[in-house]
Amino acid sequence: MYSVRTHRSHTICIPIPLHTIGFPSLLCTRIRMQIRPNLIPPSNHMGSLFSLPAAAIAPSQEPGLGDLPESCVALVLGHLEPLQICRLATLNRAFRGASSADIVWESKLPVNYEDLLARVFERENASFCKRDIYARFCKANSFDGGSKKVWVDKRSGNICMSVSSNGLTINGIDDRRYWSRIPSVESRFSSVAYLQQTWWLEVDGEIEFPFPAGSYSIFFRLQLGRAHQRFGRRVCNTEHVHGWDKKPVRFQVSTSDGQQATKQCYLKEQGRWIHYHAGDFVVSSSFKSIKVKFSMTQIDCTHTKGGLCVDSVQILPAKFKGRLQHF
Incomplete structure (x- = not known):
């Protein structure tokens, strides 16, 4: 004034x-x-x-x-x-x-940030001030041998997590006739699992983590087709994509406190990354770890399917469903 x-x-x-x-x-x-x-x-x-x-x-x-x-x-x-x-x-x-x-800065951190520090950074940041802890959390921090990443969303202060394909249990992943690991600049983890062909698709994962209280959604980040760069332009090869229009893929989510969710959908869109919603779960206490299991299956052995890239599983606050393009 x-x-x-x-x-x-x-x-x-x-x-x-x-x-x-x-x-x-x-x-x-x-x-x-x-x-x-x-x-x-x-x-x-x-x-x-x-x-x-x-x-x-x-x-x-x-x-x-x-x-x-x-x-x-x-x-x-x-x-x-x-x-x-x-x-x-x-x-x-x-x-x-x-x-x-x-x-x-303490008001900007998750209410259970001390438990998160112990889980993700162990004792590394024990003497850091709250501002430095917040700055560290705003970056994607790797843990569990680099197979998972967790960060705080700057706009909302909510916890987000990504589990790489290396952190998932994939049936037949070690058999090069069916699966292969390929580098990708489009992945947060720099590589994805590529399915060439299989009769039995089963991808499982689990995480035990002190999520802050709230509602969360789980998404599988998938792509039909194999993308690469040609003369500086993105090209996606979809010639090996087949079998996904025969039967739907089944997604399941369960938690250690008895929550369960099941969804089915066909994988249709080719050539770009899609977040397929597997289910939701609710965390009631910020100061108690919860174990979450999630899976994707298509086990109808009457036909083969192939040409699928599996990047990661995203665990995001449920209210982020409209912002998936940022993840």
Whole structure:
């Protein structure tokens, strides 16, 4: 808010939202500017206040943003988004110091972040401040020998997980007549499992993890066809795709506390990655690990099927169903 004093000692306040520095539009600050009386033209019109010479404006000795205690600034920053906090950290020394306070970043972390640290990083980050822990969680962190990755979604603060094809139990994966591991720049894990042909498809996986309380969805990330680059362009070879229109694929999800879900669907679309929904589960306690099992099967042996790429299994908050293209 600008506060200007006229030659008759009247004060006029002009509210100005701080969009440019990251505050929400409802928050504003008070920046006081005092007008030198001898340089003010004698006029009662509001318009004259906006045409004053630059020499007429001088900073006052009243307290400003830089004089706010860091503890007070930290309380305000705790209600802002991480990107806004980082922008405000460049405003002055008080905001820079407050932006590193544990009280600011602890509110952005999952409520059971200590259990997550122990599961993913073990003792590696035991002495890190909350801001550094948050920054680390925002990256895709590998664990269980690199077969799984977990991260915090920056927009919502929710936990997301991806299980690679190497972390799944695939029937016949070691027989090169049926399966092969191929490199892929389109995978978070840099490789996928490619099915050339089989009579019996069975892919299983499980994870025991301290998920924060909430609803989660499980998706198999699959593609019919084998993609590669040719002259800098993406090309997907689908000549070996067959058998998926005969019988549906069966997806199943079960948890250690008795939840179960089953779905069936045909694999139809070729040439691009599709997230096939396997089922949902609910975590009631943030401070107790839950074991989740998931599977994909097509065991009708009356026909063969092939040409399928298996990238990973995604475990995401259920509300993310509309954002699957980002995963």
